Amino acid sequence: MKVWRFAVVLAVVGMTAACAPQTKYAWGNYESSLYEYYKTPGDTTAFAQHLADTISKAEASGKKVPPGIYAEYGQVLLESGDSKQAAVFFEKEKTAWPESTVFMTTMIRVASSTKEPKQ
Amino acid sequence: MSAANYLLKLALAVTSVVAMAACAPVPPHNDYTAFRHADPHSILVVPVVNRSVDVDAPEYFLSTISRPLAERGYYVFPVNLTKRVMEDDGLGDADLVHANDPTVLGKMFGADSIMYITINRWDAKYAVLATSVTVDLSYALKSGTTGETLWTHRQTMVYSPQAANAGNPLATLIVAAITAAIAKAKPNYVPLAQQANAISVNQTGQGLPAGPYDGKYKSDGAAF
Numbered sequence: 001m002k003v004w005r006f007a008v009v010l011a012v013v014g015m016t017a018a019c020a021p022q023t024k025y026a027w028g029n030y031e032s033s034l035y036e037y038y039k040t041p042g043d044t045t046a047f048a049q050h051l052a053d054t055i056s057k058a059e060a061s062g063k064k065v066p067p068g069i070y071a072e073y074g075q076v077l078l079e080s081g082d083s084k085q086a087a088v089f090f091e092k093e094k095t096a097w098p099e100s101t102v103f104m105t106t107m108i109r110v111a112s113s114t115k116e117p118k119q
Numbered sequence: 120m121s122a123a124n125y126l127l128k129l130a131l132a133v134t135s136v137v138a139m140a141a142c143a144p145v146p147p148h149n150d151y152t153a154f155r156h157a158d159p160h161s162i163l164v165v166p167v168v169n170r171s172v173d174v175d176a177p178e179y180f181l182s183t184i185s186r187p188l189a190e191r192g193y194y195v196f197p198v199n200l201t202k203r204v205m206e207d208d209g210l211g212d213a214d215l216v217h218a219n220d221p222t223v224l225g226k227m228f229g230a231d232s233i234m235y236i237t238i239n240r241w242d243a244k245y246a247v248l249a250t251s252v253t254v255d256l257s258y259a260l261k262s263g264t265t266g267e268t269l270w271t272h273r274q275t276m277v278y279s280p281q282a283a284n285a286g287n288p289l290a291t292l293i294v295a296a297i298t299a300a301i302a303k304a305k306p307n308y309v310p311l312a313q314q315a316n317a318i319s320v321n322q323t324g325q326g327l328p329a330g331p332y333d334g335k336y337k338s339d340g341a342a343f
Contacts, residue, residue, distance in 0.1 A: 025189060027186055031186060034181070037199075066189055067193075067194045067195050068195055068196060068198065071196075071200050072198075072199050099160055099194035100161075100196065102227075102229025103229055107200070107204075
């Protein structure tokens with residue numbers, strides 16, 4: 001009886017696995033950290049840390065960093081006053097994803113015209 | 120357990136597997152003429168319109184949408200950065216943004232297509248015997264260059280612990296996540312939203328054709 005039940009479980013897992021192939025990108029905890037960020041607005045430090053982790057883990061894994069992640073990190077850097085580093089990450093997004101060129105060009109301009117750090 | 124009892128259980132399991140198989144082909148087939156012609160490479164997700172009673176729903180939802188679209192093979196603009204920039208530019212009002220010309224946004228962001236999502240329902244009905252959680256979403260993808268509608272879909276997911284407890288391990292997992300949350304008074308809608316997105320984006324004949332970063336790009340004409 002147990003063996004049968006195990007077989008059924010395996011079949012179900014197998015079928016769902018067939019529907020969900022390997023992911024293209026290393027998402028890390030991007031989704032849950034964005035959710036937490038919206039749940040606890042203002043906790044930019046935690047969000048920034050999670051984004052940095054996601055990026056470094058993805059880069060180490062050999063899988064591509066998902067679209068948008070470099071730019072999301074650039075945004076929190078810009079918000080925390082580090083406009084120089086922000087521009088670096090907007091540039092990374094642009095290099096990784098040519099589709100982002102128009103938007104990232106704007107963001108790089110915004111970051112480089114933000115001379116004085118907030119606060 | 121008698122043999123009959125066991126057979127019944129097996130039959131139930133098989134039925135639920137069939138019911139859960141999201142990849143099973145669905146007879147009605149969307150018209151993809153406009154979509155194929157526009158051939159979008161990038162998707163900009165704009166602020167989500169909220170018709171539900173939960174004020175937090177649009178932000179929470181936003182955390183679930185990038186991944187399925189990107190994994191389908193599209194460049195997805197950073198949702199949080201997009202949201203911030205639009206708020207700074209006076210475009211934070213989702214209803215206004217949805218009513219406006221998509222080509223303006225297309226130009227502003229350099230986006231091939233704009234995804235407009237409306238949350239119709241995001242709620243829980245509490246009852247002693249039949250608590251249920253519902254997520255109901257409408258999606259519309261419009262061209263960033265012509266403004267033409269390229270794809271629309273509506274997906275409703277209802278979870279109720281009584282109905283879902285039919286011995287399906289995958290369903291049980293989702294159930295566990297949601298029930299745990301219900302116990303804490305506020306249900307976790309995210310697993311339901313993720314399911315809704317996955318079905319909407321991937322379903323054969325109904326979802327989005329594979330994008331440029333997917334191996335099946337332009338070779339899935341039979342299915343989409």
